[in-house]
Amino acid sequence: MENKKGWIGKLLMEFVSVVFAVLLALGLNHWREANNDQKLAERALVNIFMEIYTNQKDVAEEQLTYQERLEEVKVYKDSYDQDKPMKYSLGFNIPLLSNAAWNVANSTGAIKDFDQDILLELSSLYAFQEMYQKNGIEYMQHMNTVEFKKSENAKAIIDSNYGQLRTFENWSQILSDAYLEFIKTYGPQYQELLPDSVLVE
Template sequence: MENKKGWIGKLLTEFISVVFAVLLALGLNHWREANNDEKLAEKALVNIFLEIQANQKEVEAEIPSYDEQIAEVKVFKDAFDKGEGMPYSLGFNMPVLSRSAWNVANSTGAIKDFDLNMLMELSDIYTFQEMYHNNGVNYMLSMHSVDAKKDENAKAIVDSNYGQLKTFKHWSIQLSAIYQEFIKTYGSQYKELLPDSVLVE
């Protein structure tokens, strides 16, 4: 009887040891995964900050050119409004904005560890950026589909170009301000993660 009790005691001890080892292994594995997820989220966030800052510089660099183009197109617009035809060449350029860091953060699932409020703002930023980009691309495609050499199209093209440049300048200023506000609001929270090149006020 004593042998049986001793055998059961040993079996129970081994069972508890195995369960403890399994739980410890699962706990360590979970901790490792959580640690890896946190590092992935931090890396993704740094890349997004760098991307937003680069996009802001691209947008701001183009704003003065819109003023020049608006002034040039205004000359043509005024002439056409007076009924004076003028040789006209289409003028419009737009910044190339990146969304690679945002796409990678989404595809890797890194965004699940982002602060919810910040994630919502990032989503709004990249949605507006996409709208901004699509507007410019669609405008250029539509203008290249119109024969500018036909007199009946010339005034409409000039009016459209003038309106598009003014709209795009306004949107550029708005987008730049949104980028800047994001960096200012969240940059201080993650300052220890960000490189010195990200200027946080």
């Protein structure tokens, strides 16, 4: 009887050891996966910070162009408002802003490990960036239509160009400020991973 009890005890101990080893292996595997996911999320965020930093520089530069063009177009606008039309030359540009890092973070699933506040801010920021670019591209396409170039529509065309430039100068400011605010708010959490040039005082 004692032998039987000893055998059962040993069997029970082996069973407990095996279960413990399996649970430990599963726990370690889960920890490794979570650690890898966290590293993937951090890499994705660093790339997004770099993308936003570059986009901000491009938008700020284009904003200066809008301001310069506004001054030029205002001269044409005033000449038509005063019935003293002058020869005009209109233009419009839109910066090519990147969303590659944001798209990669989405496609790899890295965003599931983002802080929820960061994810919400990024979603809003990239949505506004997309609207900004889409509207700019649509206006540039409109400028290339025959109707836009008809001389009898000159005053309306100049007014339209002036209005679009004002809108995009304003949107550029909003977008640039939003980029800077994101970096300023969330950059310090990742300062060890980001170049000093990216961080905003």
